[in-house]
Amino acid sequence: MNRLLPVWRESIVRRREEGSLPHAFLIHGPTGIGKTEEALHLAALFVCESETDRPCGECDACTSFGEYGDLDFRLLRPVEKPCWVSPEELAGLSDPGASLKRFLDDGFLAPSVPEIAGRTRIPLTLASTHLFRRVGGRIRYDRAQWNRRVENGKFEPSEERFLLGLVTPLSLARYSSTIGIGHISGDSVVGADTAILKWISRKPSGRRRKVVILEDADRMTEEAQNSLLKTLEEPPADSVLVLTTARREGLLETIRSRCEDVRLSPLGETDMRDALGTYFDSLADDDARELMQLGEGVPGRAALVDLDRHRRERGEVEELIGWARSRSFDRFFTTLEAWIEGIESANEDSVAVARRRLTAVLSWSRDRAVEQNQADFDSMERLFRSTHRAAVSLRPGANLRLYLEEFGRRIWDAFAREGTPA
Ligand SMILES: [Zn+2]
Numbered sequence: 001m002n003r004l005l006p007v008w009r010e011s012i013v014r015r016r017e018e019g020s021l022p023h024a025f026l027i028h029g030p031t032g033i034g035k036t037e038e039a040l041h042l043a044a045l046f047v048c049e050s051e052t053d054r055p056c057g058e059c060d061a062c063t064s065f066g067e068y069g070d071l072d073f074r075l076l077r078p079v080e081k082p083c084w085v086s087p088e089e090l091a092g093l094s095d096p097g098a099s100l101k102r103f104l105d106d107g108f109l110a111p112s113v114p115e116i117a118g119r120t121r122i123p124l125t126l127a128s129t130h131l132f133r134r135v136g137g138r139i140r141y142d143r144a145q146w147n148r149r150v151e152n153g154k155f156e157p158s159e160e161r162f163l164l165g166l167v168t169p170l171s172l173a174r175y176s177s178t179i180g181i182g183h184i185s186g187d188s189v190v191g192a193d194t195a196i197l198k199w200i201s202r203k204p205s206g207r208r209r210k211v212v213i214l215e216d217a218d219r220m221t222e223e224a225q226n227s228l229l230k231t232l233e234e235p236p237a238d239s240v241l242v243l244t245t246a247r248r249e250g251l252l253e254t255i256r257s258r259c260e261d262v263r264l265s266p267l268g269e270t271d272m273r274d275a276l277g278t279y280f281d282s283l284a285d286d287d288a289r290e291l292m293q294l295g296e297g298v299p300g301r302a303a304l305v306d307l308d309r310h311r312r313e314r315g316e317v318e319e320l321i322g323w324a325r326s327r328s329f330d331r332f333f334t335t336l337e338a339w340i341e342g343i344e345s346a347n348e349d350s351v352a353v354a355r356r357r358l359t360a361v362l363s364w365s366r367d368r369a370v371e372q373n374q375a376d377f378d379s380m381e382r383l384f385r386s387t388h389r390a391a392v393s394l395r396p397g398a399n400l401r402l403y404l405e406e407f408g409r410r411i412w413d414a415f416a417r418e419g420t421p422a
Contacts, residue, residue, distance in 0.1 A: 008262060012045055013053045021046075022260040023235035026217075028248040029264030032300020034275075035244035036075075036215055038264060040065065043073065043211040046240050061207050068169030072207040074199065076183060077215045079131060079174045080110070082123035082304070083166050090122065092158055099159050100124075106153060108163055111348040114306035118281050123304055126166060132176050139176050143167050179220040185227045197231055200239045209238045217243035218250025225252045232258040266297025275299035294363065310360070316342070317360045320408075321383070324415045336408040340401060351396050354404060358391040361411070379415045386410040 015021050025042065027035045044055030044062050055062050064070040093099040096116075103109040110125040130149045133142040150163045175183060186195030196212055204210045214220070220228065232255065235241070243259060245251060267275060272292055276283065276299060283291070287307055294310070295302025320339055323332035339357075346353045362384060369380035390407045 009045070009054065012042070016045075016051075021240075023239060024232050024241045024259040025243065025262055026248070026251070026256060026259035027242060027244045027262045027264065029246065030266065030298045030301070031246045032295075032298045032302075032304070033264045033266065034300065035246075035264060036077075036213065038262070039213045039242040039244055042242060043213065043240065046209050046211060047072070047207045065171075065211070068171040070171055070207070072204045072210045073171040074196065074211070075172045075213045075215070076179065076196075077172060077174055078219065079128050079176050080125055081215065082112075082125045084121040085124055085166075086121060087116070087119065089162065089165070090116070093162055094156065094158060099156075099162070102155075102159070103163065108150070108166075114304070115308055118283065119279060120281050121279050121303070124166070126174070128176055131167070131174060138180070138182060141174050141176075175219075177219070179214065179217070179224050181221065181223045181227055184220070184224045197227070200231065200241070201236050204238055209240050210236075211240045211242065213242045213244065215244050216246070217255075218245045218247040220251075222252070225255055229254055229258070267299065268297070272297055272299060272302075276302060279303040313357055314360045314364060317357065317364055321361070321364065321411060321415075324412050325379070327415070332412060333408075336405075336411075340404045340408070343404065344400065350400055351394060351398070354400060355391065355394055358387055358394065358407070361387045362391065383411060383414040386414060 012021065025039070027038050027042075029035055041055060044057070044065055047061040047065060048055040049059040049061050050056040057063075057066070061070070065073050068075060090096045090100075100109065100113055104111055104113070107127050107129040110127045112123070112125045114123065116122055130146045131141065131143075132139045133145055134140075146167050147164060150160055153160075153163075155163065182195065184195060185197045196214075200210055200212055202210075229252070232241070241259075243251070243255075248256065266272075269292070272295065273288065276288065276291060276295075279299070279302075290307065290310075291302040291305060294305050316339060320332070320335050323335055343350055343353045343357060365380045365384040365387065369377055369384065387407070387410075390403075390410065394403065
């Protein structure tokens, strides 16, 4: 437990001694950079019984915060953020591959399980079907419903234990798409008692402070943000609120100005390499290089990459672009059609697949632009720009086929000026 930015840690420790600690923090930086980890270290620093310059990681407070099982700790997390499980946990299942498939088929996991070999932490994403319940038009997180469905699912005891374990941490609640007013100040659905403001206004039950972490706080509705604002203006003395976001501009200026700002920037090469070491057992040099490139200094981003799939998808992109460059009209449009069908029929959220393919085109065109002569450079730049525009405008619920056909036409046009027919 010593990852907290050193300069910042010193300043926190100094202010803790002076009794002038802030009550609210805003940790921002790209998705996967480690904002929650940072928030947890910060939380531990506030509650650790050793009161030294870093959380001891061993006292009762540090341990129970670290396990997300403390009465004075709350964490609100979007459902699509993966649970990281260890290979040992998976090995507890008699046939891990078959069990994972069943969890997927039965709607407990979302179809995003990457290749597992070589990983020391495996990202599993919970599906929301069994985890949320619709009450009076609102969606409510319901751990008891999940547990019930697991118990009724006729799983083997080891499978049952595994699934129950995924939602056990009592301090951790999930939200489905936005953080609404119900989460902050309570309503008939979430219940005022479990809402954050009510909870934080009570005395800590054993720790020195109560800590709340809101992940992706920019997903608070405006109503929720306004409701939180009152607490930020007059925070309870023994409370700490930590907001994390990858989109700082998504928060009201009035919220931002009342939080101490902590920015996490992408890591340099050495730190990135070290960070990857916490996700993978041993990495071949080629794989490591490619992951570093794809991660762009953000370890959590690299760790989610399924390299085999990435290489396959990149190969498809190369083929498609190859036909556009050689101006092979028929082959280009036949390949495009197969490409679109592949995306539509994928066994996962097709918008997510489409987004990944666009990212593959982006990284391909960027890499190539660096190596090209001027004529090629211009085409690559056109390709990069139109892909970037496409990626930004891709929204769930869009007419995907129409969208991808239009995007295909842009790829074709990007190379129009090279004009050398095959
Ligand atoms: Zn401690």
